[in-house]
Amino acid sequence: MDLRVPLDPRHVEETVFDALISAREKFGDKEILEDLDRKPLTYTGLIRSAFVLGRKIAAMTDLGERVGILLPSSSGVVVTYFGLHAHGRVPVMLNFTSGQANIKAAIKAAGLKKVLSAKRFINQAKLEDLMDELGKVAEIVWLDDIRKTIGLQDKAYGLLAGMLPRQFRVRTEPSSTGVILFTSGSFGAPKGVVLSQWNLVANCRQASQYIDLKPEWVMFNPLPTFHCFGLTGGVMLPLLNGMKAFQYPSPLHAKQIVELLPEVKASILFATDTFLNQYARVASPDDFDTLEFVVAGAERVRPETHHLFNTRFHGLKLLEGYGATEAAPVVAINHPDRNRPGTVGQMIPGMEWRLDPVEGIPDGGRLFLRGPNVMQGYLSPDDPDIVEPLAGGWHDTGDIVDIDKDGYVSILGRIKRFAKIGGEMVSLTAVEGLASAVWPEARHAVVSIPDARKGEKLVLVTDRRDADVARLAEWARSHGAPELAVPKKILRVAEVPVLGTGKTDYVRIQQMAELDKAA
Known part of the structure; x- marks a missing residue:
């Protein structure tokens, strides 16, 4: 058709x-x-x-x-x-x-x-x-x-x-x-x-x-x-x-x-x-x-x-x-x-x-x-x-x-917004959706950084002060989401950076995640 x-x-x-x-x-x-x-x-x-x-x-x-x-x-x-x-x-x-x-x-x-x-x-x-x-x-x-x-x-x-x-x-x-x-x-x-x-x-x-x-x-x-x-x-x-x-x-x-x-x-x-x-x-x-x-x-x-x-x-x-x-x-x-x-x-x-x-x-x-x-x-x-x-x-x-x-x-995600973890392609947009389901009133962004063991590692940047990996993993298990979609690293911030247009500023967030890794 x-x-x-x-x-x-x-x-x-x-x-x-x-x-x-x-x-x-x-x-x-x-x-x-x-x-x-x-x-x-x-x-x-x-x-x-x-x-x-x-x-x-x-x-x-x-x-x-x-x-x-x-x-x-x-x-x-x-x-x-x-x-x-x-x-x-x-x-x-x-x-x-x-x-x-x-x-x-x-x-x-x-x-x-x-x-x-x-x-x-x-x-x-x-x-x-x-x-x-x-x-x-x-x-x-x-x-x-x-x-x-x-x-x-x-x-x-x-x-x-x-x-x-x-x-x-x-x-x-x-x-x-x-x-x-x-x-x-x-x-x-x-x-x-x-x-x-x-x-x-x-x-x-x-x-x-x-x-x-x-x-x-x-x-x-x-x-x-x-x-x-x-x-x-x-x-x-x-x-x-x-x-x-x-x-x-x-x-x-x-x-x-x-x-x-x-x-x-x-x-x-x-x-x-x-x-x-x-x-x-x-x-x-x-x-x-x-x-x-x-x-x-x-x-x-x-x-x-x-x-x-x-x-x-x-x-x-x-x-x-x-x-x-x-x-x-x-x-x-x-x-x-x-x-x-x-x-x-x-x-x-x-x-x-x-x-x-x-x-x-x-x-x-x-x-x-x-x-x-x-x-x-x-x-x-x-x-x-x-x-x-x-x-x-x-x-x-x-x-x-x-x-x-x-x-x-x-929209499933941007080609740049996919990470390859253990040989599997994971949508960073979908992972953000997972975090939003657990803490709907907070703002979240997910980026990936290099990982020696699995190729890439997911980092959740969030303004939810009590966000923790265990809560995400529990929600993923109970809703059938793959374990690969659970970020192993959480970076808690006062405010998730946005551009003047209201879009999430992924350039700045990526820099934050990489600086945190290097620290």
Whole structure:
């Protein structure tokens, strides 16, 4: 049975800015963007602002130039992003939580000359020292200063451009670069992902073909736009489908976020398991009353998080999905009417996939993807002008997955997240699941380190202070789990490290385990 659903042929290839113009034509000039400043923008307001700011940036950059953006989720970052597109520049989203070395590496990899930021944000986030360092490798352009130079002539230009946007915008192609993002670096150095404009727009079309999104809904986005989930899901998906997009600057503010949800009449909340678990703990049942459903991605949803939602917020569906920065990012997602917890749902329309067998892993296979949302390639680490294309258009996700007869996808683990112990392949993700079953309220991560006797040894890093091997072994025996899946070493920590995106920071955890071994 062929489970592939084609993308609706009525979805013609469009650029990012033309897709925004098309959305205004389809849904009318309604309010579609707001942030904590509570000054909502209509489609026309956004388009005008993008033209005005974009022209100022264009005056100091070249056509086609890549320009860095270092900003939190806000109306400002959305205006800046579309402003670059209106004038034929390429946005490069920089992860301000990834540390000085990684940001400098990203600036070099993308060949950036200028980085756009805002003094107000930098002061609030206490990133002055970081910006001083970044200023040594690129020119920092302050948007606060640019806005002070906007005069009557600029506003008149914006007024006219807002009326005739297709005449004023710089013509680009759907195949031209839409954004450069850097992978989270949870398993190593971040890689520069080059997504075309059509990759981004297509992913929004795929998602809206799969789930009927109503234009009267409000999308609440607490995720950063340097993360593809936050950019595509939290910004582009709502704007291109007539929904208001409410931008919140940090996913860490659990109490403030749950109080805001009913106030802004949020219909959909996008976040990762880490953050959703925190929100569910501090929310009262009526805080989520306006939500139609909640979407979780970027990391596995723990059974405890599903349990929290099922018991505290009756009838509210938590839909787990699966994506990759390289796929712009949505690949599969559960549907409000077809929700199977424990899976990441079915493949969205337009996706092609294949599963290659992996020696030592009997179930599922290594997932390869191809489709209109799959990236152009990675930036070459040696030359910013070279994009390394995908062989045959196929992206190797590095994930081991199983797909059942109904097309539901289960993630078994990453190829890097398997250890070979005594000749047997053991999924580190499954071992984390074992620890979560024993101590569901704690956070756990499992890594492997070299072992002279069995090849590799499992190390459980946990914030559960009384975690012990005997309790894990007892649970494994009583539930038929193999003895190989029980970590023989436990490292108890005050806090399991996570990245700014909410994903587990396996690079840091691996370093902790190796340092502990060496000590």
